[in-house]
Amino acid sequence: MQLDQVKAIITGGASGLGHAVAQYFVGHGGQVALFDVNDEKGQAAVTELGATARFLRTDVTSEEGVTTNVAAAHHAMGGLNVVINCAGIIGAGRVLGKQGPMPLANFSGTVMVNLVGSFNVAKAGAALMQNNEAGEDGERGVIINTASVAAYEGQIGQAAYSASKGGVVGMTLPMARELARFGIRVVTIAPGIFWTPMVDGMPEAVQQSLSASIPFPSRLGRPGEYASTVAFILGNRYINGETIRLDGAVRLQAK
Numbered sequence: 001m002q003l004d005q006v007k008a009i010i011t012g013g014a015s016g017l018g019h020a021v022a023q024y025f026v027g028h029g030g031q032v033a034l035f036d037v038n039d040e041k042g043q044a045a046v047t048e049l050g051a052t053a054r055f056l057r058t059d060v061t062s063e064e065g066v067t068t069n070v071a072a073a074h075h076a077m078g079g080l081n082v083v084i085n086c087a088g089i090i091g092a093g094r095v096l097g098k099q100g101p102m103p104l105a106n107f108s109g110t111v112m113v114n115l116v117g118s119f120n121v122a123k124a125g126a127a128l129m130q131n132n133e134a135g136e137d138g139e140r141g142v143i144i145n146t147a148s149v150a151a152y153e154g155q156i157g158q159a160a161y162s163a164s165k166g167g168v169v170g171m172t173l174p175m176a177r178e179l180a181r182f183g184i185r186v187v188t189i190a191p192g193i194f195w196t197p198m199v200d201g202m203p204e205a206v207q208q209s210l211s212a213s214i215p216f217p218s219r220l221g222r223p224g225e226y227a228s229t230v231a232f233i234l235g236n237r238y239i240n241g242e243t244i245r246l247d248g249a250v251r252l253q254a255k
Contacts, residue, residue: 001234004029007077011087014041016196018086020223021230026052033073060087060117070124083125085118085145091160107160114164118145130182137237140183147190153252169243176241185240187233192247194221215249
């Protein structure tokens, strides 16, 4: 898929990895619809990105809201051929913490945003993309979800987060197999430790410690590197049903 033909929905597109993807697409002639719950950041993002971007306040856990906004984005862009799921929450907390067992709402809330939200937007997008005119190799669309290396090496305090991201990894292949008959590819990226607004707020000593834990290059990932990986996936149609680790060879320790 050529980047100037991209008509993409990007969840979590107002900041972090999602915003980096939006910048990349717009910079290469594509159109984007940013789904986010932060109105202020969403409006600021589309002002920066320009006329080929629009913002729709979206709670990815709302089936009705997502369906409505996916249809609105499709109409505004004159089509839809890419869905990028970057919306997510950390959901940190121990199963048995100082205040007692983790409230179930904490666990289920993390799973709802990170896993159910990704599925919710993906299936709504696929329902429209299946009607696209087929391109080369019969391709009609691409769905890229965001997992985490914590899906494989979850640390203490990441039970909810790791479960949610492990679910994203787990649904990648069966979804790709099912949607293959429509010419829709499904791929997941599992980032390691990246520069995000959350990391920006950490003390410099913590940032340096995180950087030192990464074998090579010994630094945090840059959002632009996530965006360029997305672009590579779009350009290589033979990548399908796969989860790609993007982590500088890091393997998370227990804590």
